[in-house]
Amino acid sequence: MADPAECTIKVMCRFRPLNSSEVTRGDKYIPKFQGEETVVIGGKPYMFDRVFQSSTTQEQVYNACAQKIVKDVLEGYNGTIFAYGQTSSGKTHTMEGNLHDTDAMGIIPRIVQDIFNYIYSMDENLEFHIKVSMSKTNLSVHEDKNRVPYVKGCTERFVCSPEEVMDTIDEGKSNRHVAVTNMNEHSSRSHSIFLINVKQENTQTEQKLSGKLYLVDLAGSEKVSKTGAEGAVLDEAKNINKSLSSLGNVISALAEGSAYIPYRDSKMTRILQDSLGGNCRTTIVICCSPSSFNEAETKSTLMFGQRAKTIKNTVTVNIELTAEQWKQKYEREKEKNKTLRNTVTWLENELNRWRSGESVPVEEQFDKEKANAEVLALDNILNDKPASTPNVPGVRLTDVEKDKCEAELAKLYKQLDDKDEEINQQSQLAEKLKQQMLDQEELLASSRRDHENLQAELNRLQAENEASKEEVKEVLQALEELAVNYDQKSQEVEDKTKEFESISEELSQKSSILSSLDSELQKLKEMSNHQRKRVTEMMSSLLKDLAEIGIAMGSNDIKQHEGGSGLIDEEFTVARLYISKMKSEVKSMVKRCKQLESTQSESNKKMDENEKELAACQLRISQHEAKIKSLTEYLQNVEQKKRQLEENVDSLNEELVKLSAQEKVHAMEKENEIQTANEVKEAVEKQIHSHREAHQKQISSLRDELDNKEKLITELQDLNQKIMLEQERLRVEHEKLKSTDQEKSRKLHELTVMQDRREQARQDLKGLEETVAKELQTLHNLRKLFVQDLATRVKKVNFVLIDHQTHPAWAAASGISHPPQHQPQWRRLLPEQPDGVHQGRRQCKARQEVSRPPLFVVANKTVRRCLVFFSDGKDARFCI
Secondary structure: OOOOEEEEOEEEEEEOOOOHHHHHHOOOEOOEEEOOOEEEEOOEEEEOOEEEOOOOOHHHHHHHHOHHHHHHHHOOOOEEEEEEEEOOOOHHHHHOEOOOOOOOEOHHHHHHHHHHHHHHHOOOOEEEEEEEEEEEOOOOEEEOOOOOEEEOOOOEEEEOOHHHHHHHHHHHHHHOOEEOOOOOOOEEOOOEEEEEEEEEEEOOOOOEEEEEEEEEEOOOEOOHHHHOOOOHHHHHHHHHHHHHHHHHHHHHHHHHOOOOOOHHHOHHHHHOOOOOOOOOEEEEEEEEOOEHHHHHHHHHHHHHHHHHHOOEEEEOOOEEOOHHHHHHHHHHHHHHHHHHHHHHHHHHHHHHHHHOOOOOOHHHOOOHHHHHHHHHHHHHHHHHOOOOOOOOOOOOOOHHHHHHHHHHHHHHHHHHHHHHHHHHHHHHHHHHHHHHHHHHHHHHHHHHHHHHHHHHHHHHHHHHHHHHHHHHHHHHHHHHHHHHHHHHHHHHHHHHHHHHHHHHHHHHHHHHHHHHHHHHHHHHHHHHHHHHHHHHHHHHHHHHHHHHHHHHHHHOOOOOOOOHHHHHHHHHHHHHHHHHHHHHHHHHHHHHHHHHHHHHHHHHHHHHHHHHHHHHHHHHHHHHHHHHHHHHHHHHHHHHHHHHHHHHHHHHHHHHHHHHHHHHHHHHHHHOOOOOHHHHHHHHHHHHHHHHHHHHHHHHHHHHHHHHHHHHHHHHHHHHHHHHHHHHHHHHHHHHHHHHHHHHHHHHHHHHHHHHHHHHHHHHHHHHHHHHHHHHHHHHHHHHHHHHHHHHHHHHOOOOOOOOOOOHHHHHHOOOOOOHHHOOOEEOOOOOOHHHOOOOOOOOOOOOEEOOOEEEEEEEOOOOEEEEEEOOOOOEEEEO
16 A cells, blocks of 8 residues: 655646627726746736636647646546536536547546556456436435545446446536526536546456545636526525525635634535545636626635645555455564564663663664564565575475375465465455444444434433423413413402493482582572562663653652651562672572582592593503413413423333334344344334333323313403403493593683672672662662752642643553543542552452542652542552
8 A cells, every 4th residue: 555645736727718688788807927837817816727718629638737637546646537617618528628529528538438448458357346426406415434525315326338428427427407698508507416426446456445536517607796696596696695605614724724724514525525635636717707897806816826725635545355365464564563672671771770870781682674674674675575495405206296295285385375365265255344343333433423313312302391381381371370470360350340431320410419509500690690680670670760861850849748758668678689699699599509519529520530540441451461462372382392292202202212122133133132023023012012001091181171271261262352441431431431520620610600600690799789788778868858859849839730731651550541620530549448459450440430620630650659649639659
């Protein structure tokens, strides 16, 4: 086996020509080439292993990039060629080209032809097994026992000719998705990895070599603003850019010598793990656009190539040793180990002598160079020369003995060949058994790891299950407490509802009483207005009468009889009584109004208190509704979580039963216990059956509990509906009471205004009373003067005649429609007969009729009264 050797990644740079759209757009050709290894972009040089100009042919690219790797792969090395660059930079053209055109075909078809040409020209003793596969990076990636990544589920085919390989490539290309963008009409939408696995075996030496060749066509990085990708194409562009970004991170980490390389960030970097810093000869072809429109992307691609050029891979030959080679290697290592042990013994003895204080001569000291030379010589002898045979001294033999010796020697050689054949068979069998044992150990280790992982997962799930059970228990306990609180709140709501109903009834009664009081107040108001009008009319008439009497008395020097003063006193007495009665009525009305005002204020206070209680009740009802709603939602969430946890517990129990059954079977097989597999199976089935029955019982109990909870939820919802209806009814009643209260407030305001007016009227009436009292006092004084003046004048004048011509108003008021000379009949009222006076008449009635006319008549048309004087001067009375 060859020793590991380091080699750097080879980076080739290729520029494509300007395409038609770039030429139409007028883009500039920006690269400038300096030799075959340098290109200048924007004044900055970039150096690579080889730079291909736009005129380079496909064959030239292949000869420089891939031709040497074919020989390396057939010698047992791994190789990788992949193309990197932005979209529409010519990666697929470089890797594939036209598969069936000898001039335009790319690296993949040319390398396939070269592999088979090499195989056809090699030794006939070599047996080759060629296996190809083509995959996209959206398949799952795993690792084999040597921790080499491979694509799981990828279809692999054994091929015998280049035509079969090309058929496989055509089939893979038909499955590869291609889309149209603004920059490329055939844009690849996934990374393509073509793997050629070559295994060779020398039938004579039984030496086995294997080599893998990865041919990778990466999808191009895209700038969405340029490609115009939308929908599914945009999603593919995101995934492509993400995987290429991961590739860039891996290249950067390898170039910087970082301890951690993020191979697992994407499937592509994981597959290419050996190609980037591993056991592989790698060539990267970076494809660039020469257009000035893509200058930024081109510079980024060139920087990627420069970073990748600094990466070093460690390559070794993939060789499988035969049994004889393993035996020789064992013997060599054994001799080498023996030599090293002798060296260690020598050094220990020398060290002990030095420690004991003994001086070791120079010729007896350990010579390191000599020991290394012996070890190296031993390695060369064991590697290059077979085991030497002992020298036999020459003995002269007869022909018979010679024939006998030859026969014996032939027999021994035959036995030796048989033994060698048997040893080879046993070695092959031992190798197979060893391989099987390794596979079994790996399988056992993986099963143990899986078991440990499952056990840890099971423990975690059990802990989560216990925590969930505790949480469910706490939630159920909280729900019970909430249900109890809800019952209490419901009872409080019912009590408040009853209290509100009683308050509403009381308020309605108060409202009816208030309405009756309002009606009574209205009636009293009307009566007060009527009385006020009557008082006003009477006072105005009285004042007018007094004024007219004063005028009459002042203008006519009339002397009346002393008996008229008594009638005037009587009239004034009646007026005083009437005024006092009015005062008492007004006082009673004021008192009644004060009582009504106090009643109204008490009613308003009660209404305010009722409104406050109603608002508090509504607030509590809204709070209870919110609590009920939140509790209902919380209960639903808890039930959903509970169901999920139950399902998880069921699945975990089933998985636990299966795992425990598998573990028991495995333990019983390993420990060779007495019970048979059928008994174990029956025991497992019984255990599963018991677990299933317990699970069914638990499910039934949980379902019953769930039904009870659902019934409770239904009852709570019904109660909540009732409360909402009751709240709606209370709200309507509250609106009615509010409107009634507003109406009462308006009426109360009107009553207040009326009370103010009534107070003003009372003040006016008081002033009027004082004025009337003063006028009455003045009238009384005038009466005295009038009586005195009348008495003096009566003595001087017998009568004053008022006829129709001189005083028509007084004559009409006294019932004299014609002059006295035309009245033959006159009625008089005698002093002894005062009952003959009747209201509503304009004439005087008496029991006796006299033929004498009256002397004169003093009449007042306002009060419908007249004073009649006769000629004898004895009869003078007021008549109506």
